[in-house]
Amino acid sequence: MTRTPPAPGADGQFGSVPDLQRALAGVDYLADEGLAMAAFLALRMGRPLLLEGENGVGKTEIALALAQLLDRELIRLQCYEGIDTSQALYDWHYARQLLAVREGAAHADVFTREYLLPRPLLTALELGAGSVLLIDELDRADDEFEAFLLEMLSDFSVTIPEFGRIRAPSRPLVVLTSNRTRDLHNAVRRRCLYSWVAHPDAERELAILRVRAPQVPEPLAAEVAGAVARIRGLDLVNRPGVGEAVDWASALHMLGLAKLDRQTALDTLAALVKDVDDQQTVAEAIDDVIPEPES
Ligand SMILES: Nc1ncnc2c1ncn2[C@@H]1O[C@H](COP(=O)(O)OP(=O)(O)O)[C@@H](O)[C@H]1O
Ligand SMILES: [Mg+2]
Known part of the structure:
Protein backbone atom coordinates (compact mmCIF):
# COMPACT_ATOMS: atom_id res chain seq x y z
CA MET A 1 0.00 0.00 0.00
CA THR A 2 1.35 3.42 -0.86
CA ARG A 3 0.78 6.21 1.58
CA THR A 4 0.38 9.77 0.39
CA PRO A 5 3.34 11.76 1.66
CA PRO A 6 2.57 14.21 4.44
CA ALA A 7 1.55 17.60 3.09
CA PRO A 8 2.81 20.81 4.66
CA GLY A 9 0.37 22.89 6.67
CA ALA A 10 -1.17 26.02 5.16
CA ASP A 11 1.84 27.95 6.46
CA GLY A 12 4.23 25.69 4.55
CA GLN A 13 5.38 24.00 7.75
CA PHE A 14 5.86 20.33 8.45
CA GLY A 15 4.95 18.75 11.75
CA SER A 16 8.28 17.02 12.29
CA VAL A 17 11.61 16.20 10.68
CA PRO A 18 10.46 12.66 9.70
CA ASP A 19 7.36 14.23 8.10
CA LEU A 20 9.56 16.44 5.94
CA GLN A 21 11.82 13.49 5.15
CA ARG A 22 8.82 11.45 3.99
CA ALA A 23 7.46 14.35 1.95
CA LEU A 24 10.85 14.71 0.24
CA ALA A 25 10.85 10.98 -0.50
CA GLY A 26 7.42 11.54 -2.07
CA VAL A 27 9.13 13.71 -4.70
CA ASP A 28 11.99 11.19 -5.08
CA TYR A 29 14.52 13.00 -2.91
CA LEU A 30 16.03 10.87 -0.17
CA ALA A 31 17.58 13.11 2.48
CA ASP A 32 19.52 11.84 5.45
CA GLU A 33 18.53 12.98 8.94
CA GLY A 34 21.07 15.80 9.14
CA LEU A 35 19.99 17.43 5.90
CA ALA A 36 16.29 16.94 6.66
CA MET A 37 16.79 18.57 10.08
CA ALA A 38 18.57 21.58 8.56
CA ALA A 39 15.84 22.04 5.94
CA PHE A 40 13.12 21.63 8.58
CA LEU A 41 14.69 24.30 10.77
CA ALA A 42 15.24 26.65 7.82
CA LEU A 43 11.52 26.46 7.05
CA ARG A 44 10.49 26.78 10.68
CA MET A 45 12.82 29.64 11.52
CA GLY A 46 12.51 31.43 8.19
CA ARG A 47 16.27 31.38 7.75
CA GLY A 58 22.28 16.49 -4.15
CA LYS A 59 22.63 20.13 -3.08
CA THR A 60 20.89 21.67 -6.07
CA GLU A 61 18.34 18.91 -6.26
CA ILE A 62 16.98 19.41 -2.75
CA ALA A 63 16.02 22.99 -3.61
CA LEU A 64 14.06 21.71 -6.61
CA ALA A 65 12.46 19.02 -4.45
CA LEU A 66 11.46 21.52 -1.75
CA ALA A 67 9.90 23.86 -4.31
CA GLN A 68 7.95 20.99 -5.76
CA LEU A 69 6.60 19.66 -2.50
CA LEU A 70 5.83 23.11 -1.10
CA ASP A 71 4.22 23.99 -4.41
CA ARG A 72 6.29 27.15 -4.63
CA GLU A 73 7.95 28.73 -7.59
CA LEU A 74 11.63 27.89 -7.91
CA ILE A 75 13.73 30.94 -8.68
CA ARG A 76 17.25 29.97 -9.59
CA LEU A 77 20.33 32.13 -9.63
CA GLN A 78 23.39 30.37 -11.01
CA CYS A 79 26.48 32.19 -9.74
CA TYR A 80 29.60 32.74 -11.83
CA GLU A 81 32.72 34.83 -11.71
CA GLY A 82 31.84 38.44 -12.37
CA ILE A 83 28.13 38.16 -11.59
CA ASP A 84 26.79 41.52 -10.44
CA THR A 85 23.55 43.16 -9.36
CA SER A 86 22.37 43.91 -12.89
CA GLN A 87 22.27 40.18 -13.60
CA ALA A 88 21.27 39.02 -10.15
CA LEU A 89 18.93 41.66 -8.78
CA TYR A 90 17.53 44.17 -11.26
CA ASP A 91 18.27 46.27 -14.24
CA TRP A 92 16.55 49.34 -15.61
CA HIS A 93 14.47 48.95 -18.72
CA TYR A 94 16.54 51.48 -20.66
CA ALA A 95 14.66 51.34 -23.94
CA ARG A 96 11.36 51.90 -22.20
CA GLN A 97 12.85 54.74 -20.13
CA LEU A 98 14.22 56.41 -23.24
CA LEU A 99 10.89 56.17 -24.96
CA ALA A 100 9.11 57.68 -21.98
CA VAL A 101 11.57 60.55 -21.75
CA ARG A 102 11.11 61.24 -25.49
CA GLU A 103 7.40 61.35 -24.89
CA GLY A 104 7.96 64.00 -22.26
CA ALA A 105 8.20 62.11 -18.96
CA ALA A 106 10.25 63.84 -16.29
CA HIS A 107 13.51 62.17 -15.25
CA ALA A 108 12.04 61.32 -11.88
CA ASP A 109 9.17 59.40 -13.43
CA VAL A 110 11.30 56.81 -15.18
CA PHE A 111 12.86 55.39 -12.01
CA THR A 112 9.71 53.72 -10.79
CA ARG A 113 8.83 50.04 -10.42
CA GLU A 114 7.34 50.07 -13.87
CA TYR A 115 10.80 50.55 -15.39
CA LEU A 116 12.54 47.98 -13.19
CA LEU A 117 13.50 44.76 -14.87
CA PRO A 118 13.49 42.16 -12.12
CA ARG A 119 16.28 39.56 -12.09
CA PRO A 120 16.07 36.37 -9.96
CA LEU A 121 16.75 37.94 -6.54
CA LEU A 122 14.13 40.68 -6.99
CA THR A 123 11.63 38.23 -8.43
CA ALA A 124 12.02 35.97 -5.40
CA LEU A 125 11.81 38.85 -2.93
CA GLU A 126 8.60 40.12 -4.49
CA LEU A 127 7.10 36.62 -4.45
CA GLY A 128 8.08 36.19 -0.80
CA ALA A 129 6.89 32.90 0.69
CA GLY A 130 5.54 31.93 -2.73
CA SER A 131 9.06 31.09 -3.82
CA VAL A 132 12.10 28.98 -3.16
CA LEU A 133 15.20 30.98 -4.07
CA LEU A 134 18.18 28.86 -5.08
CA ILE A 135 21.47 30.75 -5.09
CA ASP A 136 23.53 28.03 -6.69
CA GLU A 137 27.32 27.63 -6.45
CA LEU A 138 27.96 30.84 -4.56
CA ASP A 139 31.65 29.93 -4.33
CA ARG A 140 31.93 30.80 -8.04
CA ALA A 141 30.92 34.43 -7.44
CA ASP A 142 33.33 37.09 -6.18
CA ASP A 143 33.70 38.46 -2.68
CA GLU A 144 31.80 41.65 -3.53
CA PHE A 145 28.77 39.71 -4.62
CA GLU A 146 28.78 37.75 -1.39
CA ALA A 147 28.95 41.01 0.57
CA PHE A 148 26.08 42.38 -1.46
CA LEU A 149 23.93 39.39 -0.46
CA LEU A 150 24.21 40.14 3.25
CA GLU A 151 21.35 42.65 3.41
CA MET A 152 19.12 40.30 1.58
CA LEU A 153 20.00 37.29 3.73
CA SER A 154 19.34 39.05 7.02
CA ASP A 155 16.40 41.38 6.23
CA PHE A 156 14.97 39.85 3.08
CA SER A 157 15.18 43.29 1.57
CA VAL A 158 17.36 45.08 -0.96
CA THR A 159 18.15 48.70 -1.60
CA ILE A 160 18.06 50.06 -5.12
CA PRO A 161 19.83 53.45 -5.16
CA GLU A 162 17.47 55.30 -7.53
CA PHE A 163 14.37 53.70 -6.12
CA GLY A 164 14.68 52.81 -2.46
CA ARG A 165 14.21 49.72 -0.36
CA ILE A 166 12.21 46.72 -1.46
CA ARG A 167 11.17 44.31 1.24
CA ALA A 168 9.80 40.83 0.81
CA PRO A 169 6.12 40.68 1.92
CA SER A 170 6.97 37.33 3.55
CA ARG A 171 10.08 35.20 3.64
CA PRO A 172 11.06 33.10 0.68
CA LEU A 173 12.92 29.89 1.45
CA VAL A 174 16.49 30.66 0.41
CA VAL A 175 18.85 27.77 -0.38
CA LEU A 176 22.51 28.62 -1.03
CA THR A 177 24.95 26.02 -2.27
CA SER A 178 28.72 25.88 -2.48
CA ASN A 179 31.06 23.27 -3.95
CA ARG A 180 33.68 24.77 -1.69
CA THR A 181 36.15 25.80 -4.37
CA ARG A 182 36.82 28.68 -2.00
CA ASP A 183 35.78 29.58 1.52
CA LEU A 184 32.61 31.61 2.03
CA HIS A 185 32.62 34.54 4.45
CA ASN A 186 31.67 34.03 8.04
CA ALA A 187 29.18 36.88 7.64
CA VAL A 188 27.24 34.76 5.15
CA ARG A 189 27.52 31.63 7.28
CA ARG A 190 26.24 33.44 10.37
CA ARG A 191 23.00 34.36 8.65
CA CYS A 192 22.27 30.80 7.52
CA LEU A 193 21.59 27.37 8.84
CA TYR A 194 24.28 25.04 7.62
CA SER A 195 24.52 21.48 6.46
CA TRP A 196 27.45 19.60 5.01
CA VAL A 197 26.05 17.24 2.41
CA ALA A 198 28.08 14.05 2.13
CA HIS A 199 27.88 11.27 -0.42
CA PRO A 200 25.17 8.78 0.51
CA ASP A 201 26.27 5.46 1.99
CA ALA A 202 25.69 2.35 -0.14
CA GLU A 203 22.30 1.69 1.45
CA ARG A 204 20.93 5.18 0.71
CA GLU A 205 22.48 5.14 -2.72
CA LEU A 206 20.67 1.90 -3.50
CA ALA A 207 17.41 3.50 -2.34
CA ILE A 208 18.14 6.48 -4.62
CA LEU A 209 18.87 4.14 -7.55
CA ARG A 210 15.50 2.47 -6.94
CA VAL A 211 13.66 5.78 -7.42
CA ARG A 212 15.92 7.44 -9.99
CA ALA A 213 16.62 4.38 -12.16
CA PRO A 214 13.62 2.12 -11.45
CA GLN A 215 14.20 0.11 -14.64
CA VAL A 216 17.46 -1.32 -13.24
CA PRO A 217 16.91 -4.69 -11.51
CA GLU A 218 17.72 -4.82 -7.81
CA PRO A 219 20.78 -7.13 -7.87
CA LEU A 220 22.56 -4.93 -10.43
CA ALA A 221 21.60 -1.73 -8.60
CA ALA A 222 22.98 -3.17 -5.35
CA GLU A 223 26.26 -4.11 -7.05
CA VAL A 224 26.54 -0.62 -8.51
CA ALA A 225 25.88 1.02 -5.12
CA GLY A 226 28.56 -1.13 -3.50
CA ALA A 227 31.12 -0.54 -6.24
CA VAL A 228 30.49 3.22 -6.28
CA ALA A 229 31.02 3.40 -2.53
CA ARG A 230 34.37 1.58 -2.89
CA ILE A 231 35.39 3.78 -5.83
CA ARG A 232 34.71 6.88 -3.75
CA GLY A 233 37.11 5.49 -1.21
CA LEU A 234 39.98 5.67 -3.74
CA ASP A 235 42.27 8.65 -4.05
CA LEU A 236 40.47 10.46 -6.88
CA VAL A 237 40.52 14.01 -8.21
CA ASN A 238 36.73 13.99 -8.66
CA ARG A 239 34.74 11.45 -6.76
CA PRO A 240 31.67 10.33 -8.73
CA GLY A 241 28.39 11.92 -7.66
CA VAL A 242 24.97 10.39 -7.24
CA GLY A 243 23.99 11.42 -10.77
CA GLU A 244 26.96 9.44 -12.11
CA ALA A 245 25.92 6.38 -10.11
CA VAL A 246 22.44 6.66 -11.66
CA ASP A 247 23.99 7.03 -15.12
CA TRP A 248 26.24 4.04 -14.60
CA ALA A 249 23.43 1.76 -13.46
CA SER A 250 21.28 2.94 -16.38
CA ALA A 251 24.11 2.41 -18.87
CA LEU A 252 24.82 -1.13 -17.65
CA HIS A 253 21.16 -2.00 -17.86
CA MET A 254 20.83 -0.45 -21.30
CA LEU A 255 23.67 -2.64 -22.53
CA GLY A 256 21.70 -5.65 -21.37
CA LEU A 257 24.14 -6.46 -18.59
CA ALA A 258 22.66 -8.10 -15.53
CA LYS A 259 25.85 -8.47 -13.51
CA LEU A 260 28.76 -6.22 -12.74
CA ASP A 261 32.06 -7.97 -13.31
CA ARG A 262 35.50 -6.42 -13.55
CA GLN A 263 35.65 -6.21 -17.33
CA THR A 264 32.14 -4.75 -17.63
CA ALA A 265 32.99 -2.16 -15.00
CA LEU A 266 36.14 -1.11 -16.85
CA ASP A 267 34.33 -1.03 -20.21
CA THR A 268 31.61 1.29 -18.94
CA LEU A 269 33.62 3.65 -16.74
CA ALA A 270 32.75 6.47 -19.17
CA ALA A 271 29.40 6.82 -17.42
CA LEU A 272 30.87 7.00 -13.92
CA VAL A 273 34.38 8.45 -13.81
CA LYS A 274 34.95 11.57 -15.88
CA ASP A 275 38.66 12.15 -15.60
CA VAL A 276 41.45 10.22 -17.29
CA ASP A 277 43.68 10.01 -14.21
CA ASP A 278 40.75 8.86 -12.09
CA GLN A 279 39.86 6.19 -14.64
CA GLN A 280 43.44 4.96 -14.39
CA THR A 281 43.25 4.89 -10.59
CA VAL A 282 40.02 2.87 -10.71
CA ALA A 283 41.50 0.46 -13.26
CA GLU A 284 44.50 -0.16 -11.02
CA ALA A 285 42.27 -0.87 -8.03
CA ILE A 286 39.62 -2.86 -9.89
CA ASP A 287 40.24 -6.05 -7.87
CA ASP A 288 39.24 -4.19 -4.70
CA VAL A 289 36.38 -2.34 -6.35
CA ILE A 290 34.70 -5.47 -7.73
CA PRO A 291 35.31 -8.30 -5.30
CA GLU A 292 35.74 -11.88 -6.48
CA PRO A 293 32.27 -13.45 -6.81
CA GLU A 294 31.59 -16.04 -4.11
CA SER A 295 31.59 -19.52 -5.53
N1 LIG B 1 19.36 12.49 -1.91
C1 LIG B 1 19.04 12.31 -3.20
N2 LIG B 1 17.87 11.72 -3.54
C2 LIG B 1 17.57 11.53 -4.84
N3 LIG B 1 18.35 11.89 -5.88
C3 LIG B 1 19.52 12.47 -5.60
C4 LIG B 1 19.93 12.71 -4.25
N4 LIG B 1 21.14 13.31 -4.27
C5 LIG B 1 21.48 13.42 -5.56
N5 LIG B 1 20.52 12.92 -6.37
C6 LIG B 1 20.61 12.81 -7.84
O1 LIG B 1 21.90 13.23 -8.23
C7 LIG B 1 21.84 14.27 -9.20
C8 LIG B 1 22.92 15.29 -8.92
O2 LIG B 1 22.62 16.03 -7.78
P1 LIG B 1 22.82 17.61 -7.71
O3 LIG B 1 21.79 18.18 -6.80
O4 LIG B 1 22.89 18.20 -9.08
O5 LIG B 1 24.27 17.68 -7.04
P2 LIG B 1 25.07 18.97 -6.53
O6 LIG B 1 24.20 20.17 -6.72
O7 LIG B 1 25.38 18.68 -5.09
O8 LIG B 1 26.31 19.01 -7.36
C9 LIG B 1 20.44 14.82 -9.11
O9 LIG B 1 19.97 15.24 -10.35
C10 LIG B 1 19.61 13.66 -8.60
O10 LIG B 1 19.15 12.88 -9.69
MG1 LIG C 1 24.62 21.75 -8.00
Whole structure:
Protein backbone atom coordinates (compact mmCIF):
# COMPACT_ATOMS: atom_id res chain seq x y z
CA MET A 1 0.00 0.00 0.00
CA THR A 2 1.35 3.42 -0.86
CA ARG A 3 0.78 6.21 1.58
CA THR A 4 0.38 9.77 0.39
CA PRO A 5 3.34 11.76 1.66
CA PRO A 6 2.57 14.21 4.44
CA ALA A 7 1.55 17.60 3.09
CA PRO A 8 2.81 20.81 4.66
CA GLY A 9 0.37 22.89 6.67
CA ALA A 10 -1.17 26.02 5.16
CA ASP A 11 1.84 27.95 6.46
CA GLY A 12 4.23 25.69 4.55
CA GLN A 13 5.38 24.00 7.75
CA PHE A 14 5.86 20.33 8.45
CA GLY A 15 4.95 18.75 11.75
CA SER A 16 8.28 17.02 12.29
CA VAL A 17 11.61 16.20 10.68
CA PRO A 18 10.46 12.66 9.70
CA ASP A 19 7.36 14.23 8.10
CA LEU A 20 9.56 16.44 5.94
CA GLN A 21 11.82 13.49 5.15
CA ARG A 22 8.82 11.45 3.99
CA ALA A 23 7.46 14.35 1.95
CA LEU A 24 10.85 14.71 0.24
CA ALA A 25 10.85 10.98 -0.50
CA GLY A 26 7.42 11.54 -2.07
CA VAL A 27 9.13 13.71 -4.70
CA ASP A 28 11.99 11.19 -5.08
CA TYR A 29 14.52 13.00 -2.91
CA LEU A 30 16.03 10.87 -0.17
CA ALA A 31 17.58 13.11 2.48
CA ASP A 32 19.52 11.84 5.45
CA GLU A 33 18.53 12.98 8.94
CA GLY A 34 21.07 15.80 9.14
CA LEU A 35 19.99 17.43 5.90
CA ALA A 36 16.29 16.94 6.66
CA MET A 37 16.79 18.57 10.08
CA ALA A 38 18.57 21.58 8.56
CA ALA A 39 15.84 22.04 5.94
CA PHE A 40 13.12 21.63 8.58
CA LEU A 41 14.69 24.30 10.77
CA ALA A 42 15.24 26.65 7.82
CA LEU A 43 11.52 26.46 7.05
CA ARG A 44 10.49 26.78 10.68
CA MET A 45 12.82 29.64 11.52
CA GLY A 46 12.51 31.43 8.19
CA ARG A 47 16.27 31.38 7.75
CA PRO A 48 18.40 30.75 4.67
CA LEU A 49 19.92 27.30 4.30
CA LEU A 50 23.56 26.97 3.27
CA LEU A 51 24.59 23.62 1.81
CA GLU A 52 28.19 22.69 1.17
CA GLY A 53 29.54 19.49 -0.31
CA GLU A 54 31.30 17.87 -3.23
CA ASN A 55 29.84 17.83 -6.73
CA GLY A 56 26.83 15.65 -7.26
CA VAL A 57 25.76 15.03 -3.67
CA GLY A 58 22.28 16.49 -4.15
CA LYS A 59 22.63 20.13 -3.08
CA THR A 60 20.89 21.67 -6.07
CA GLU A 61 18.34 18.91 -6.26
CA ILE A 62 16.98 19.41 -2.75
CA ALA A 63 16.02 22.99 -3.61
CA LEU A 64 14.06 21.71 -6.61
CA ALA A 65 12.46 19.02 -4.45
CA LEU A 66 11.46 21.52 -1.75
CA ALA A 67 9.90 23.86 -4.31
CA GLN A 68 7.95 20.99 -5.76
CA LEU A 69 6.60 19.66 -2.50
CA LEU A 70 5.83 23.11 -1.10
CA ASP A 71 4.22 23.99 -4.41
CA ARG A 72 6.29 27.15 -4.63
CA GLU A 73 7.95 28.73 -7.59
CA LEU A 74 11.63 27.89 -7.91
CA ILE A 75 13.73 30.94 -8.68
CA ARG A 76 17.25 29.97 -9.59
CA LEU A 77 20.33 32.13 -9.63
CA GLN A 78 23.39 30.37 -11.01
CA CYS A 79 26.48 32.19 -9.74
CA TYR A 80 29.60 32.74 -11.83
CA GLU A 81 32.72 34.83 -11.71
CA GLY A 82 31.84 38.44 -12.37
CA ILE A 83 28.13 38.16 -11.59
CA ASP A 84 26.79 41.52 -10.44
CA THR A 85 23.55 43.16 -9.36
CA SER A 86 22.37 43.91 -12.89
CA GLN A 87 22.27 40.18 -13.60
CA ALA A 88 21.27 39.02 -10.15
CA LEU A 89 18.93 41.66 -8.78
CA TYR A 90 17.53 44.17 -11.26
CA ASP A 91 18.27 46.27 -14.24
CA TRP A 92 16.55 49.34 -15.61
CA HIS A 93 14.47 48.95 -18.72
CA TYR A 94 16.54 51.48 -20.66
CA ALA A 95 14.66 51.34 -23.94
CA ARG A 96 11.36 51.90 -22.20
CA GLN A 97 12.85 54.74 -20.13
CA LEU A 98 14.22 56.41 -23.24
CA LEU A 99 10.89 56.17 -24.96
CA ALA A 100 9.11 57.68 -21.98
CA VAL A 101 11.57 60.55 -21.75
CA ARG A 102 11.11 61.24 -25.49
CA GLU A 103 7.40 61.35 -24.89
CA GLY A 104 7.96 64.00 -22.26
CA ALA A 105 8.20 62.11 -18.96
CA ALA A 106 10.25 63.84 -16.29
CA HIS A 107 13.51 62.17 -15.25
CA ALA A 108 12.04 61.32 -11.88
CA ASP A 109 9.17 59.40 -13.43
CA VAL A 110 11.30 56.81 -15.18
CA PHE A 111 12.86 55.39 -12.01
CA THR A 112 9.71 53.72 -10.79
CA ARG A 113 8.83 50.04 -10.42
CA GLU A 114 7.34 50.07 -13.87
CA TYR A 115 10.80 50.55 -15.39
CA LEU A 116 12.54 47.98 -13.19
CA LEU A 117 13.50 44.76 -14.87
CA PRO A 118 13.49 42.16 -12.12
CA ARG A 119 16.28 39.56 -12.09
CA PRO A 120 16.07 36.37 -9.96
CA LEU A 121 16.75 37.94 -6.54
CA LEU A 122 14.13 40.68 -6.99
CA THR A 123 11.63 38.23 -8.43
CA ALA A 124 12.02 35.97 -5.40
CA LEU A 125 11.81 38.85 -2.93
CA GLU A 126 8.60 40.12 -4.49
CA LEU A 127 7.10 36.62 -4.45
CA GLY A 128 8.08 36.19 -0.80
CA ALA A 129 6.89 32.90 0.69
CA GLY A 130 5.54 31.93 -2.73
CA SER A 131 9.06 31.09 -3.82
CA VAL A 132 12.10 28.98 -3.16
CA LEU A 133 15.20 30.98 -4.07
CA LEU A 134 18.18 28.86 -5.08
CA ILE A 135 21.47 30.75 -5.09
CA ASP A 136 23.53 28.03 -6.69
CA GLU A 137 27.32 27.63 -6.45
CA LEU A 138 27.96 30.84 -4.56
CA ASP A 139 31.65 29.93 -4.33
CA ARG A 140 31.93 30.80 -8.04
CA ALA A 141 30.92 34.43 -7.44
CA ASP A 142 33.33 37.09 -6.18
CA ASP A 143 33.70 38.46 -2.68
CA GLU A 144 31.80 41.65 -3.53
CA PHE A 145 28.77 39.71 -4.62
CA GLU A 146 28.78 37.75 -1.39
CA ALA A 147 28.95 41.01 0.57
CA PHE A 148 26.08 42.38 -1.46
CA LEU A 149 23.93 39.39 -0.46
CA LEU A 150 24.21 40.14 3.25
CA GLU A 151 21.35 42.65 3.41
CA MET A 152 19.12 40.30 1.58
CA LEU A 153 20.00 37.29 3.73
CA SER A 154 19.34 39.05 7.02
CA ASP A 155 16.40 41.38 6.23
CA PHE A 156 14.97 39.85 3.08
CA SER A 157 15.18 43.29 1.57
CA VAL A 158 17.36 45.08 -0.96
CA THR A 159 18.15 48.70 -1.60
CA ILE A 160 18.06 50.06 -5.12
CA PRO A 161 19.83 53.45 -5.16
CA GLU A 162 17.47 55.30 -7.53
CA PHE A 163 14.37 53.70 -6.12
CA GLY A 164 14.68 52.81 -2.46
CA ARG A 165 14.21 49.72 -0.36
CA ILE A 166 12.21 46.72 -1.46
CA ARG A 167 11.17 44.31 1.24
CA ALA A 168 9.80 40.83 0.81
CA PRO A 169 6.12 40.68 1.92
CA SER A 170 6.97 37.33 3.55
CA ARG A 171 10.08 35.20 3.64
CA PRO A 172 11.06 33.10 0.68
CA LEU A 173 12.92 29.89 1.45
CA VAL A 174 16.49 30.66 0.41
CA VAL A 175 18.85 27.77 -0.38
CA LEU A 176 22.51 28.62 -1.03
CA THR A 177 24.95 26.02 -2.27
CA SER A 178 28.72 25.88 -2.48
CA ASN A 179 31.06 23.27 -3.95
CA ARG A 180 33.68 24.77 -1.69
CA THR A 181 36.15 25.80 -4.37
CA ARG A 182 36.82 28.68 -2.00
CA ASP A 183 35.78 29.58 1.52
CA LEU A 184 32.61 31.61 2.03
CA HIS A 185 32.62 34.54 4.45
CA ASN A 186 31.67 34.03 8.04
CA ALA A 187 29.18 36.88 7.64
CA VAL A 188 27.24 34.76 5.15
CA ARG A 189 27.52 31.63 7.28
CA ARG A 190 26.24 33.44 10.37
CA ARG A 191 23.00 34.36 8.65
CA CYS A 192 22.27 30.80 7.52
CA LEU A 193 21.59 27.37 8.84
CA TYR A 194 24.28 25.04 7.62
CA SER A 195 24.52 21.48 6.46
CA TRP A 196 27.45 19.60 5.01
CA VAL A 197 26.05 17.24 2.41
CA ALA A 198 28.08 14.05 2.13
CA HIS A 199 27.88 11.27 -0.42
CA PRO A 200 25.17 8.78 0.51
CA ASP A 201 26.27 5.46 1.99
CA ALA A 202 25.69 2.35 -0.14
CA GLU A 203 22.30 1.69 1.45
CA ARG A 204 20.93 5.18 0.71
CA GLU A 205 22.48 5.14 -2.72
CA LEU A 206 20.67 1.90 -3.50
CA ALA A 207 17.41 3.50 -2.34
CA ILE A 208 18.14 6.48 -4.62
CA LEU A 209 18.87 4.14 -7.55
CA ARG A 210 15.50 2.47 -6.94
CA VAL A 211 13.66 5.78 -7.42
CA ARG A 212 15.92 7.44 -9.99
CA ALA A 213 16.62 4.38 -12.16
CA PRO A 214 13.62 2.12 -11.45
CA GLN A 215 14.20 0.11 -14.64
CA VAL A 216 17.46 -1.32 -13.24
CA PRO A 217 16.91 -4.69 -11.51
CA GLU A 218 17.72 -4.82 -7.81
CA PRO A 219 20.78 -7.13 -7.87
CA LEU A 220 22.56 -4.93 -10.43
CA ALA A 221 21.60 -1.73 -8.60
CA ALA A 222 22.98 -3.17 -5.35
CA GLU A 223 26.26 -4.11 -7.05
CA VAL A 224 26.54 -0.62 -8.51
CA ALA A 225 25.88 1.02 -5.12
CA GLY A 226 28.56 -1.13 -3.50
CA ALA A 227 31.12 -0.54 -6.24
CA VAL A 228 30.49 3.22 -6.28
CA ALA A 229 31.02 3.40 -2.53
CA ARG A 230 34.37 1.58 -2.89
CA ILE A 231 35.39 3.78 -5.83
CA ARG A 232 34.71 6.88 -3.75
CA GLY A 233 37.11 5.49 -1.21
CA LEU A 234 39.98 5.67 -3.74
CA ASP A 235 42.27 8.65 -4.05
CA LEU A 236 40.47 10.46 -6.88
CA VAL A 237 40.52 14.01 -8.21
CA ASN A 238 36.73 13.99 -8.66
CA ARG A 239 34.74 11.45 -6.76
CA PRO A 240 31.67 10.33 -8.73
CA GLY A 241 28.39 11.92 -7.66
CA VAL A 242 24.97 10.39 -7.24
CA GLY A 243 23.99 11.42 -10.77
CA GLU A 244 26.96 9.44 -12.11
CA ALA A 245 25.92 6.38 -10.11
CA VAL A 246 22.44 6.66 -11.66
CA ASP A 247 23.99 7.03 -15.12
CA TRP A 248 26.24 4.04 -14.60
CA ALA A 249 23.43 1.76 -13.46
CA SER A 250 21.28 2.94 -16.38
CA ALA A 251 24.11 2.41 -18.87
CA LEU A 252 24.82 -1.13 -17.65
CA HIS A 253 21.16 -2.00 -17.86
CA MET A 254 20.83 -0.45 -21.30
CA LEU A 255 23.67 -2.64 -22.53
CA GLY A 256 21.70 -5.65 -21.37
CA LEU A 257 24.14 -6.46 -18.59
CA ALA A 258 22.66 -8.10 -15.53
CA LYS A 259 25.85 -8.47 -13.51
CA LEU A 260 28.76 -6.22 -12.74
CA ASP A 261 32.06 -7.97 -13.31
CA ARG A 262 35.50 -6.42 -13.55
CA GLN A 263 35.65 -6.21 -17.33
CA THR A 264 32.14 -4.75 -17.63
CA ALA A 265 32.99 -2.16 -15.00
CA LEU A 266 36.14 -1.11 -16.85
CA ASP A 267 34.33 -1.03 -20.21
CA THR A 268 31.61 1.29 -18.94
CA LEU A 269 33.62 3.65 -16.74
CA ALA A 270 32.75 6.47 -19.17
CA ALA A 271 29.40 6.82 -17.42
CA LEU A 272 30.87 7.00 -13.92
CA VAL A 273 34.38 8.45 -13.81
CA LYS A 274 34.95 11.57 -15.88
CA ASP A 275 38.66 12.15 -15.60
CA VAL A 276 41.45 10.22 -17.29
CA ASP A 277 43.68 10.01 -14.21
CA ASP A 278 40.75 8.86 -12.09
CA GLN A 279 39.86 6.19 -14.64
CA GLN A 280 43.44 4.96 -14.39
CA THR A 281 43.25 4.89 -10.59
CA VAL A 282 40.02 2.87 -10.71
CA ALA A 283 41.50 0.46 -13.26
CA GLU A 284 44.50 -0.16 -11.02
CA ALA A 285 42.27 -0.87 -8.03
CA ILE A 286 39.62 -2.86 -9.89
CA ASP A 287 40.24 -6.05 -7.87
CA ASP A 288 39.24 -4.19 -4.70
CA VAL A 289 36.38 -2.34 -6.35
CA ILE A 290 34.70 -5.47 -7.73
CA PRO A 291 35.31 -8.30 -5.30
CA GLU A 292 35.74 -11.88 -6.48
CA PRO A 293 32.27 -13.45 -6.81
CA GLU A 294 31.59 -16.04 -4.11
CA SER A 295 31.59 -19.52 -5.53
N1 LIG B 1 19.36 12.49 -1.91
C1 LIG B 1 19.04 12.31 -3.20
N2 LIG B 1 17.87 11.72 -3.54
C2 LIG B 1 17.57 11.53 -4.84
N3 LIG B 1 18.35 11.89 -5.88
C3 LIG B 1 19.52 12.47 -5.60
C4 LIG B 1 19.93 12.71 -4.25
N4 LIG B 1 21.14 13.31 -4.27
C5 LIG B 1 21.48 13.42 -5.56
N5 LIG B 1 20.52 12.92 -6.37
C6 LIG B 1 20.61 12.81 -7.84
O1 LIG B 1 21.90 13.23 -8.23
C7 LIG B 1 21.84 14.27 -9.20
C8 LIG B 1 22.92 15.29 -8.92
O2 LIG B 1 22.62 16.03 -7.78
P1 LIG B 1 22.82 17.61 -7.71
O3 LIG B 1 21.79 18.18 -6.80
O4 LIG B 1 22.89 18.20 -9.08
O5 LIG B 1 24.27 17.68 -7.04
P2 LIG B 1 25.07 18.97 -6.53
O6 LIG B 1 24.20 20.17 -6.72
O7 LIG B 1 25.38 18.68 -5.09
O8 LIG B 1 26.31 19.01 -7.36
C9 LIG B 1 20.44 14.82 -9.11
O9 LIG B 1 19.97 15.24 -10.35
C10 LIG B 1 19.61 13.66 -8.60
O10 LIG B 1 19.15 12.88 -9.69
MG1 LIG C 1 24.62 21.75 -8.00
